[in-house]
Amino acid sequence: MQVREWALKWELHSQRKKIKRRLAAGAPVTEKGLWVMKHIAIGILGAAALGFMASAASAGTLDTVKQKGFLQCGVSTGLAGFSAPDDKGDWKGIDADFCRAVAAAVFGDASKVKFTPLSAKERFTALQSGEIDILSRNTTWTSNRDSALGLDFVGVTYYDGQGFMINAKKLPGVNSALQLSGAAVCVQSGTTTELNLADYFKKNKMEYNPVVFEKLEEVNAAYDAGRCDAYTTDQSGLYGIRLTLSSPADHVVLPEIISKEPLGPAVRQGDDQWAHIARWTYFALLNAEEAGVTQANVEEMKTSTDPNIQRLLGTEPDGKYGADLGLSNDWVVNIVKAVGNYGEMFERNVGSGSPLKIARGINALWTKGGLQYGPPIR
Amino acid sequence: MASQEILRGEPSRGSFINDPRIRSLFFQTLVVILLFSSIWWIVHNVIENLQRLHIASGFGFLKSRAGFDISDTPITYTSDSTYFRALVVGLLNTIIIAVAGIVLATVVGFLIGIGRLSQNWLIRKICTVYVEVFRNIPPLLVIFFWYSGVLAVLPPPRESIHLPFGSFLNQRGFYLPRVVWGDGSWLIGVALLLAIAMAWFVAHRARQRQLATGQQFPVFWTSVALIIGLPVLAFLLGGMPLTFDFPKQSTFNLTGGFWIKPEFLSLLLALSFYTAAFIAEIVRAGIRGVSKGQTEAAAALGLRSGPILRLVVIPQAMRIVIPPLTSQYLNLTKNSSLAIAIGYPDLTATAGTVLNQTGQAVEGVFIMMIAYLVLSLVTSFVMNIVNARMALVER
Numbered sequence: 001m002q003v004r005e006w007a008l009k010w011e012l013h014s015q016r017k018k019i020k021r022r023l024a025a026g027a028p029v030t031e032k033g034l035w036v037m038k039h040i041a042i043g044i045l046g047a048a049a050l051g052f053m054a055s056a057a058s059a060g061t062l063d064t065v066k067q068k069g070f071l072q073c074g075v076s077t078g079l080a081g082f083s084a085p086d087d088k089g090d091w092k093g094i095d096a097d098f099c100r101a102v103a104a105a106v107f108g109d110a111s112k113v114k115f116t117p118l119s120a121k122e123r124f125t126a127l128q129s130g131e132i133d134i135l136s137r138n139t140t141w142t143s144n145r146d147s148a149l150g151l152d153f154v155g156v157t158y159y160d161g162q163g164f165m166i167n168a169k170k171l172p173g174v175n176s177a178l179q180l181s182g183a184a185v186c187v188q189s190g191t192t193t194e195l196n197l198a199d200y201f202k203k204n205k206m207e208y209n210p211v212v213f214e215k216l217e218e219v220n221a222a223y224d225a226g227r228c229d230a231y232t233t234d235q236s237g238l239y240g241i242r243l244t245l246s247s248p249a250d251h252v253v254l255p256e257i258i259s260k261e262p263l264g265p266a267v268r269q270g271d272d273q274w275a276h277i278a279r280w281t282y283f284a285l286l287n288a289e290e291a292g293v294t295q296a297n298v299e300e301m302k303t304s305t306d307p308n309i310q311r312l313l314g315t316e317p318d319g320k321y322g323a324d325l326g327l328s329n330d331w332v333v334n335i336v337k338a339v340g341n342y343g344e345m346f347e348r349n350v351g352s353g354s355p356l357k358i359a360r361g362i363n364a365l366w367t368k369g370g371l372q373y374g375p376p377i378r
Numbered sequence: 379m380a381s382q383e384i385l386r387g388e389p390s391r392g393s394f395i396n397d398p399r400i401r402s403l404f405f406q407t408l409v410v411i412l413l414f415s416s417i418w419w420i421v422h423n424v425i426e427n428l429q430r431l432h433i434a435s436g437f438g439f440l441k442s443r444a445g446f447d448i449s450d451t452p453i454t455y456t457s458d459s460t461y462f463r464a465l466v467v468g469l470l471n472t473i474i475i476a477v478a479g480i481v482l483a484t485v486v487g488f489l490i491g492i493g494r495l496s497q498n499w500l501i502r503k504i505c506t507v508y509v510e511v512f513r514n515i516p517p518l519l520v521i522f523f524w525y526s527g528v529l530a531v532l533p534p535p536r537e538s539i540h541l542p543f544g545s546f547l548n549q550r551g552f553y554l555p556r557v558v559w560g561d562g563s564w565l566i567g568v569a570l571l572l573a574i575a576m577a578w579f580v581a582h583r584a585r586q587r588q589l590a591t592g593q594q595f596p597v598f599w600t601s602v603a604l605i606i607g608l609p610v611l612a613f614l615l616g617g618m619p620l621t622f623d624f625p626k627q628s629t630f631n632l633t634g635g636f637w638i639k640p641e642f643l644s645l646l647l648a649l650s651f652y653t654a655a656f657i658a659e660i661v662r663a664g665i666r667g668v669s670k671g672q673t674e675a676a677a678a679l680g681l682r683s684g685p686i687l688r689l690v691v692i693p694q695a696m697r698i699v700i701p702p703l704t705s706q707y708l709n710l711t712k713n714s715s716l717a718i719a720i721g722y723p724d725l726t727a728t729a730g731t732v733l734n735q736t737g738q739a740v741e742g743v744f745i746m747m748i749a750y751l752v753l754s755l756v757t758s759f760v761m762n763i764v765n766a767r768m769a770l771v772e773r
Binding site: 120121124125128144145147148149150170171179180181182183184189190194195197198199202208209210211212213214218221222225226227229268269270 | 430431432433434445446447448449456457458526530534536549550628629630631633640718719720721723727730731733734735736737739
C-alpha cells in the first residue's frame with residue numbers, strides 16, 4: 001500500500017502547486033491560451049485523477065478541509081451578483097458568500113476559503129475528482145446531476161428561470177421570445193440552458209441557429225459584437241450580463257421564462273456529514289433572517305432569552321446542535337458575522353444594494369410569500 | 379597478445395548475470411511486468427473510484443437523446459438524435475476542417491515556399507516576412523485574430539456587403555448562391571467524369587508517343603478544354619437544368635444560399651495560414667536539398683526553367699518534403715481542436731458538451747483519444763502510400 005501513499009502525496013503536491021499557480025495568476029484566468037490549456041488539462045486530469053486517486057482516501061471531507069486549513073470553493077469564471085472578482089481580485093456574489101459562510105461555520109473564519117474559477121463544462125469533473133470541496137456556481141439542481149453525476153445538491157440559494165435578452169435598438173418590434181424564429185441565439189455549452197433552448201424552439205416549432213461557446217466571457221463578447229440576435233441564460237444572469245455590455249440601455253430582457261432553474265451549491269455524493277454542514281449552513285442563513293438576526297445585531301442577540309434564537313446561536317444551556325454537525329456551537333454566530341443572513345446576502349449582491357437591483361420575488365422568505373423556507377434548528 | 383585474446387574470445391560463460399542474452403531477457407520481462415501492472419493499477423483504480431464516488435459508468439449513454447442542438451451539421455441531426463450521432467457530427471466537422479485546412483495549407487505553403495526561392499527580390503522578401511510572422515505566433519492567437527479582429531468587425535446582417543454573383547459578407551458569415559440541380563443535371567456529372575477519363579487517356583497516349591517518336595503534345599490545354607468544355611456542352615444540351623438559390627434578407631439573418639459561418643472561416647484561415655508557414659519552409663528545404671548540378675545538367679540538356687522545375691527538381695524534392703509534410707498534416711488535424719475557443723462544433727467541443735451533459739468524463743475523454751488516434755493513423759497511412767510512390771520514382 002506504499003504505492004497508494006505515494007500517489008496520495010503526489011496528488012496533494014500537485015494540488016498545492018495548482019493552487020499556487022492559480023493564486024499567482026490572479027483571480028480570473030483571463031489569458032486565452034491559459035484557459036484552453038487548463039480546459040484540456042482538467043478534462044484529462046479529471047479522468048487521470050480518477051485513475052491515480054488513491055482509493056483508500058476515504059477520510060471525510062470535513063477532516064480533509066480542516067487539515068488543509070481552508071475550503072476550496074468552485075465558482076464561475078465571472079457572473080455579476082453570483083461570483084465575480086471585483087477590481088481588487090476579491091470574489092463577490094451570493095455564490096462566493098455562500099462559500100464564506102461554510103468556511104465561517106467550519107473554521108470560524110470566513111477568509112479561510114480559496115476560489116477556483118470553473119467553466120460550466122469543468123465544474124462537475126472538478127468536484128468529482130476532489131479538486132474542490134464544494135461547488136457554488138449558479139448550478140441548476142436536476143435529477144440527473146443528483147444521481148448519475150455523483151453530486152449532492154444541498155439546497156436552492158436562488159430560484160431562477162431561463163429567459164432571453166435582445167438588442168431592442170437593432171431589433172425593434174420584437175417583444176416576445178415567440179418572435180425569435182430564425183434568430184441566431186448565443187448560449188453557453190454544457191448547461192441546462194442549452195437543453196431548454198432546444199426544447200423551447202422545438203415545442204414552438206421555431207427554427208434557430210445556436211452559437212455555442214464554452215466560456216461565459218466568450219458568449220458575452222460574441223453577443224456584444226452582434227454575432228447573435230438573442231442571448232439566453234438564467235434571467236438573473238441576463239440582468240448581470242446586461243451591465244457588462246457596451247451599451248446596456250439598448251438591451252431588453254424578454255418577458256418569457258421558459259424553464260425552472262433552481263440554483264444551488266453541490267457537494268460530492270457519499271459524504272453525509274459534509275453534505276449536512278453545507279445544507280444546514282444554508283438553512284441557518286434562512287433561519288437567521290426569519291429570526292431577525294443580522295450582521296449588525298448578532299452580538300446583542302446572543303443575550304436574547306428567546307429559546308428559538310438561543311438554539312440558533314448556540315447560547316442555549318446544554319445545547320449542542322453545532323457539535324452534532326461536527327462544528328462549534330456558535331457556528332451560526334460565525335456565519336452571520338461573516339456574511340449576514342440570507343436577506344442581507346441577497347440585497348448586497350443582487351438586490352437593492354447592488355447594480356443588478358433584482359427584486360426578492362420568489363426568493364423572499366416563506367413568511368413573505370416566497371419560496372425560501374429553512375427547517376428549524378433544534 | 380593477451381588483450382587480443384580477450385577481444386577475440388567468446389562471451390564469458392562464468393556467470394549468467396553477465397550473459398547479455400539472459401540480461402536482455404530479464405530486463406524485457408521486467409518492463410512488460412511493470413507496464414502491465416501499472417495499466418492494471420490505473421484501470422482498477424478508475425473502476426474503484428467511480429464506484430466509490432457513485433458515478434454511473436459505461437457507454438450506454440451513447441444511445442440516449444442528446445437534447446442539445448449543434449450549429450454545423452453535415453448529416454441530419456436534431457436535438458432528438460442520440461449522443462452517438464452528436465459525436466459523429468463532431469467527428470465529421472473535425473474531418474471537414476482538417477481536409478479543407480490541409481488542402482489550403484498545402485497550396486499556400488507550396489506557393490510561399492517556392493516564392494522564397496524566387497529571383498524577384500520583392501516576392502522573396504514578402505514570403506520571408508510571411509513565414510517569420512506566422513511561424514512565430516501561437517495558432518490560438520491567429521484564430522482569435524481572424525474571429526474577433528477581422529470577421530467580427532464586418533457589418534451586421536442588415537447592412538451586408540454585397541459581392542458579385544449574389545454573394546454577401548457580414549459578421550454572421552459568408553453567403554454564396556447555392557446551386558440547385560434540376561432534372562437532367564446528372565448528364566453534367568457524367569460529362570465531367572467522361573472528360574476526366576478522356577484527359578487521362580490523352581495524357582497516357584501523348585506520353586507513349588513522346589517516348590516512341592519524341593514528339594510532344596499540348597496535354598495540359600487539351601485536358602482543360604475537355605474538362606471545362608464537355609460539362610458545359612452537357613449543360614446546354616440538357617436544357618440548362620441548373621438554377622441558383624440566392625441568399626435573401628429575412629427578419630434576423632440572410633436565409634437560403636450556401637452559408638459559411640465565421641467560426642468555420644476563421645478556423646480554416648487561421649489553421650491553414652499558420653501551417654502554411656511551416657510547409658513553406660519544408661518545401662524550400664526540399665528544393666534546396668536537390669543539388670545544383672541537377673538543375674545545371676537539365677539546363678545543359680536544353681530544358682527550359684519550367685520543365686526543369688517540373689521534371690527534375692520537384693520529383694526529387696518531394697522525396698525530402700513528404701515525411702515532414704505528414705507531421706504538419708497531423709499537427710493541423712490536432713490543432714483543429716482549438717476550435718473550441720471560438721465555438722466551432724468540432725469533436726472536442728461536441729464531446730466536451732456530451733461529457734458535461736452526461737457526466738461521463740472517463741468515457742468521453744477515451745472516445746476523443748481514440749477518435750484523434752484513428753484520424754492521425756489514417757493520415758499517416760495515406761501519406762506513407764504517397765511517400766512510397768515518390769520513393770519509387772526516385773530510384
